[in-house]
Amino acid sequence: MPAVSKKQQKFFGIVRAIQKGEQTPTTPETAKAAADMKKGDVKKFASTKHKGLPNKVVQKEELDKNDKPFVKKLVGKLRSGSKTHAKQADDLEKAMKEETTKADLYKAYSKGMKMMSGTPAFKAHQEKIKKMRKDLEKYNDLLRRNHMNISGNLIDQEGKDFQFQNYGKRFYYRVFTKNNFSCGGRFYGHWVLEIPALARQFLNMNGRPTRQIDYSACLLHIMYSTLNIVQHTGKDLYAMVDEDRSWVKAFCIIAPNTIKLRDACEQTVQELGLKWNKKNEKRVYKLANLISKAHGEIYNAYFFKGNDNGQKLINHESNIANEVIMHFVNKEILILSVNDGFIIENRYKRELVQIMEDKWVKHWKARGLNSSKPLIRETKHLTAYNSPIEDIFDKYVPL
Secondary structure: OOOHHHHHHHHHHHHHHOOOOOOOOOOOHHHHHHOOOOOOHHHHOOOOOOOOOOOOOOOOOOOOOHHHHHHHHHHHHOOOOHHHHHHHHHHHHHHHHOOEEHHHHHHHHHHHHHHHOOOOOHHHHHHHHHHHHHHHHHHHHHHHHHHHHHEEEEOOOOOOOOEEHHHHOOOOOEEOOOOOOOOOOOOOOOHHOOOOOHHHHEEEEOOOOEEEEEOHHHHOOOOOOOOOOOOOOOOOOOOOOOOOHHHHHHHHHHHHOOOHHHHHHHHHHHHOOOOOOHHHHHHHHHHHHHHHHOHHHHHHHHHOHHHHHHHHHHHHHHHHHHHHOOOHHHOOOOEEEOOOOEEEEEHHHHHHHHHHHHHHHHHOOOOOOOOOOOEEEEEEEOHHHHOOOOOOOHHHOOO
């Protein structure tokens, strides 16, 4: 077969010379071609006349289904900018609809990104990302230096002693979803998240007892805050529903991440470790009705709206948590994040409660909203002398 370009013919001319022993390999590519290809095939490529051949052939790579969502996202961002950016969005959208190549689209995309990179909004977004990374690095550095100061042990009523610590899981990472820093962002990775809730009550820091302090019904208060509804400030929102607290909590956490009522009901029963039967089906549907009456505003606004919706709510929680954490990290005080709560030395618990309240209010005020303030609950510390555990190995699964 003949060469299709002058560049290809020149390449195979070198390969042929190598095969004939007239030249040493010039590159790994020519050496491989000389070793792998038949001499007859190489000769056909190398003997092609240059007349009428292009210098090189550019392969056109057509758009595929994965490119278009990526471009649509940029189009949306451009439209939210100035009139000049809106015009660029029109050009990019037109290029996407027409029969074009990835190279053509990349040129339009690069032009759009260059325009966006100069906007205050884009620069602010980049600064936000840098700050999150810097905060997490500083937090993990504190944990690295103080890892051995976080420990705990369970002692049951028979005197069995079980130590827990996991050196391999001593850091946190944040998980954002949907390729969007406005979705998710919770802290994961540390071994304290993998031990039973009861085991956390035995934790010590620097040899001193700890306390776990949590925002109660955090997700529901976030929903009310986004709607600027403050009538339930300071209330136990789960207790407003006449049903077992664990059922109410499970349903309220699951429902914003589902699309259908039935999906939320089935997942709630599953989360509680129960079988899906007529009895539990009737109970969970009744629960949904009770929640819709007690919390109608957020039920209509947020329940069964899909995963993106739930993750955006979690993002508020995680950003508030980061601000609380960094207050103590900047003071070199150990603190552990546990979803919507924190573990800290007992001597700092009053300061933690105050900071949790302040950061909550500040987060919503910065968004022009009044906040529905959650109750802040404390979980007491346990020792070998007040342990409720009868048998460690019935209650605790080692890491």
